[in-house]
Amino acid sequence: MTADSLKQHLRRTLRRDLWLTLTPALLLIGVAFAAAFHFIKPAPPKTLVLAMSQDEGGFRYYARKYQDFLAKHDIKLELRSTKGSIENVALLADEASGVDVAFVQSGTVAGDAAGNVVSLGSLSYVPLWVFYRGEPLEDVRQLKGRKVAVGPEGSGTRALAVTLLKANGIDEAPTELMPLEREAAIEQLKQGTVDAIFLISPAESPAIHRLAAVPGIRLLSFTRGAAYARRFPYLSRLVLPRGVFNLASDVPAEDVVVIAPTANLVARDSLHPALAYLLMRAASEVHGNAGLLDGAAEFPAPRETGFPLSDEAKRYYEAGVPLLQRYLPFWAANLVDRLWVMLVPIIAVVVPLFRAVPAVYQWRMRSRIVRWYARLKEIEIQLDENPGQEMLEDMLKRLEEAEREVNRIPMPLAYAENLYFFREHIEVVRRRLIRRLSGGRDGADAHAHSASA
DSSP states (O other), X not given: OOHHHHHHHHHHHHHHHHHHHHHHHHHHHHHHHHHHHHTSOOOOOSEEEEEEESSSTTHHXXXXXXXXXXXXXXXXXXXXXESOHHHHHHHHHOGGGOOOEEEEETTOOOOGXXXXXXXXXXXXXXXXXXXXXXXXXXXXXXXXXXXXXXXXXXXXXXXHHHHHHHHTTOSSTTSEEEOOOHHHHHHHHHHTSSSEEEEEOOTTOHHHHHHHTSTTEEEOOOTTHHHXXXXXTTOEEEEEOTTSSBTTTTBSSSOEEEEEOEEEEEEETTSOHHHHHHHHHHHHHHHOSOOSSOOTTOOSBOOOXXXXXOHHHXXXXXXXSOHHHHHSOHHHHHHXXXXXXXXXXXXXXXHHHHHHHHHHHHHHHHHHHHTTHHHHHHHHHHHTTOXXXXXXXXXXXXXXXXXXXXXXXXXXXXXXXXHHHHHHHHHHHHHHHHHHHTTOXXXXXXXXXXXXX
């Protein structure tokens, strides 16, 4: 074999040894990363669908604010108009509806079908306004026998109105409940074709301000507001100060007690956690300021909504914005949050392998030479048995053959010292054999002879 062919053979052998050492390690790393990848959360979708009523709770105004906030983070919020809170919950409960989140009025009956709906928190007070014509009233029970517009079927306004009327025993004839939309109800009240209307809307609503200033139309003050709040935990008793709508015109002309459910943000429990946190950040920005009835930083809040609070909402209200989202853009924070799982295989597998692979490779290199020590030991044992001349010559021949074979072993320079150590040991045994062949005694024989003497 020429020198060039020997070098090529050496390179091929070393590459083969390297791959034989690395391949199991790479397979182990691949399995570890594949297992970790299984637990990585998928990237959040770029589009969310929000269900909300056009005429209920000021939800249309809030929805536009949410759209603006999410657009800054490259998330598109699509709006789906509905009849009200009850329909919103039904859409969330239906996996095929495509709705991800919804604005829902507290007190909305969820039912068993809505077991997959969770709350992200309450957003604001949305008072129940009862406007009526005629002599002053102290409570809704005095509406018995009158024409009352309570909102369309499926709306949160109708659900709450019927609940209160039923609690007072006036939800049936002779009271006439009319399923009118908001604008139609306001117009008929002005014309006098209905006696009272129920509306749910924020205190800041211009429509409420204008209606409160119409001559001949009164705003009901709930004198038993505390009782309603006790009976229905999702309601709060609030006081609307005199003149707060219009100081110059003194509207309203006296303090008005109102009862108020809350507007709530609810979602399907499969909503991506990153989007849940982003929506709650939007809620803090949109609803965090003080209003006519809301205190500064009072909302969003984990109030009673009729739906269980999501895990993300619990953490948000306890600890605030997640650490990564505080300091990184949304996309970067989400990427880091998804990929931190990959640290597990890096720490648990890759780091130990960085230490193990060189040791295994070194063992492979040493094993090529170590196995030849068995041949060397065999010759030494035979040498101690006082072999004859012919046997000694055969032993020397086998020793030289072993040396030639070892010299052909491909060995990287970093491990070449093992080769030279073995050759030194061969030389020690060779000297003993040569002394025996020349008729002398080696060190071991001389020691045995002195002992016998």
